[in-house]
Amino acid sequence: MSEDDEVDLNYPDSVNAHSNGAYIPPSGVCWISVLSCLLLACSYVGSLYVWRSDLPRDHPAVIKRRFTSVLIVSTLSPLFVWAWKEFTGIRSSQSLLALMGIRVEGLLAAATLPLLLTMVLFLGPLIQLGMDCPWDFIDGLKVGFDPRFWLLCLSDMRWLRNQVVAPLTEELVFRACMLPMLAPCAGLSRAIFTCPLFFGVAHFHHVIELLRFKQGTVGGIILSAVFQFSYTAVFGTYTAFIFVRTGHLMGPVLCHSFCNYMGFPALSAALEHPQRAPIMTCYLLGVLLFLLLLFPMTEPVFYGSVPLCSLARTAHGGASLCS
Secondary structure: OOHHHOOEOOOOHHHHEOOOOOEOOOOOHHHHHHHHHHHHHHHHHHHOOOOOOOOOOOOHHHHHHHHHHHHHHHHHHHHHHHHHHHHHOOEOOOOHHHHOOOOOOOHHHHHHHHHHHHHHHOHHHHHHHHHHOOOOHHHHHHHHOOHHHHHHHHOOHHHHHHHHHHHHHHHHHHHHHHHHHHHHHHHHHHHHHHHHHHHHHHOOHHHHHHHHOOOOOHHHHHHHHHHHHHHHHHHHHHHHHHHHHHOOOHHHHHHHHHHHHHOOOOHHHHHOOOOHHHHHHHHHHHHHHHHHHOOHHHOHHHOOOOHHHHHOOHHHOOHHHOO
16 A cells, blocks of 8 residues: 555544554544444434335335435435544545545446356356256246346336345445445454444344334244344345455445345255255355355455555554455
8 A cells, every 4th residue: 555545543642642653543533433324324314214004014105205314324324434534624535436446447347246256156056056047048048138128127127126225225335335434443344343233233134124013923033133134234245345445335235136046045045956966066165265265255456456555554453344
C-alpha cells in the first residue's frame, strides 16, 4: 500500500500512533462508526414497517410497498457515508463511489469470478439440482434464453424481491456503506467480521411477522431466527470479504442473488438421495475447491486497486487482504 493511499485522519500524530508505530483510531471515531452503522441498519429495517397492513410479507401489495420504502432508504444511504466522513474529518484518495464499490475498473472480473467461486462452493447442491431436474441440458438452455421466461420472472414480485431488490439494496447498505465506515476504526479484517453482525441482527425482524401470523410455535420461531442469524452472519462475512478483496459491489450482489436462489443446501435430502455417494462427493469436493480458490480467485490484481485499503492501516491485519 503506497503512502498516497493511506488515510488522512486530520488528528495529531500522538493520537494516531503508539510509540511502537501501531495505529490507534482517534477517540470517538469507533463509536461514531458503530452508531452510524446501527442507525443505517435501523433505517433499512424500519422502512419495511412504515406501511401498516394485515397482509403477510409475501403478498404482492406488501412487496410493492416495501420496494418503495427500501429503495428510498438505499438511495439515501450514501449520504450516511458522506456525513460520516464530514463529521469525522476522515479523508481518502478515493472517491466516495469508489469506496462503495461503484466503479468501472475491473468490473468484468468482479461480475464473473466471485460468482464462479460461489458456484464452486455450491457444487454439490448444483449437481443434486441437475439430477432432480425434469429437463435435460438442452431444454434448460432453451428456457434460459427464452425472453418469455424472464418476462414471467420479472412479473413475479417475490422473484424480484429475492433475486434483484434484496441483494442489491442489502449489499449496498450492509456492505458498501458500512464497511467504509468500519474500516478506519477496526481495520479490514475486523470490519469483515463486524459488519455481518448488523446484517444478521437486521433479519430478526422476520420473527415479528412469524409471531404475528402464528406461523409456528414460539420456540420453533425463535430457533429458526437463531439459525437464520447464524447463516446470514456467515454469508455476510463471505460477501464482505468479496467486497474488500475486489473493491466492487457487483460481486457481492450477484453472489447474494445466486445464494437466495439456491437456498440453504438440502443436506438431509442429499443423504436420502438414490445417488447419495456421487452427490456427497460433490458436496465435499465443492467445499475443498472453494477453500483452495478463495484467495486466488479474489486476488486484487484482477480487479485493479482496492479502494478500502485507503481507509485502513496494515497494523490492523488488513495487509494480506490488500495484496
